[in-house]
Amino acid sequence: MKEILLEIKHDKTGKFISRPNRYLAEVEIDGNIELVHVHDPGRLKELLIPGAEVYIKRAVNPARKTRWDLIAVENNGETVLLNSAYHRYIAEAYLKNFAVSEFGVYDYIKPEAKYKDSRLDFYMEKGEEKIWLEVKGCTLTIGKAAMFPDAPTKRGLKHLRELEELSRENKAAILILIFRKSEYFMPNFETDPEFSEKLIEISQKGVGVYPIQLEFTDGKIFYRGIIPLCSKNL
Structure with a gap:
């Protein structure tokens, strides 16, 4: 099944040069x-x-120090979305598409919901x-596996x-948005063993883990389906 979830436009293409820090890139x-x-x-x-x-894409605020936002990169024939600001909108479009969403029809939805001292998506x-x-976004693949996180x-x-x-009194779940072609998802034990072990642990205690395969083509995000969760490499 291939369903359009969201359109994401860009203004220009460029050539990546370097990344002085994690929030800045030099682009020609x-x-x-x-x-x-x-x-x-x-x-x-x-x-x-x-x-x-x-x-x-040009920044909305013309007074901002950086005039541009990075949207995506070409890699081995795939366009990979790199702008995590879109994750919430992609997830919301998925949840509102009752034909494909694992959660079906709901009566009420609230983004950025407060829980204790946190906000869940x-x-x-x-x-x-x-x-x-x-919601988490995944851009790392190793072999046939999509892996998260790529940093602790x-x-x-x-x-x-x-x-x-x-999950003790409600239904709880994590939606993993996978932006590169993969056959299965597994947590990245090497990079963050504590997160990875906890993800597998809670998945066995009733927290739903939904890795959804996405495709970014011609400025559109397509839903391709759910891929399996694996606790170790195949």
């Missing part, structure tokens, strides 16, 4: 080197390779059922513990 645009904002704080070292073609209600949902994430671990706590 129309022959000039410009600083471009990188919204994804992950390492992305297998994607942001010098000379790679990148897609950029979505809170939903279906009749008497309460559903808490966190204490914030991500905190979210897993909160979902585990919530």
Whole structure:
């Protein structure tokens, strides 16, 4: 099944030069080197390779120090979305597409729902059922596996513990947006063993883990289906 979830436009293409820090990239645009904002704080070292073609968009605020936002990169014939600001909108489009969403029809949805001292990405209600949902974006592949995280994430671990706590009285789940072609998903034990072990643990205690395969083609995000969760490499 292939369903359009969201359209994401860009203004120009450029050539990636370097990444001075995790929030900035140097990109050659129309022959000039410009600083471009990188919204994804992950390492992305297998994607942001010098000379790679990148897609950029003008910043909404003209007074901002960086005039451009990084949207995506070309890698081995795939366009890979790198701007995590879109993750919530992609997830919301998926949840509202009742034909494909694993969560079906709901009565109420609230983005950025407060829980204790945190905010989880979505809170939903279906009749008497309460559903808490966190969203993560995955751009790392090794062999046939999509893997998350690509850098240690204490914030991500905190979210897993909160979902585990919530699952005792509600339905709790994590939606993993996979932006590269993969056959299965597995947590990245080498990079963050604590997060990875907790993800497998809570998946066995009733927290739903939904790795959804996406495709970014011609400025559109397509839903391709659910791929399996594996606890170790195949």
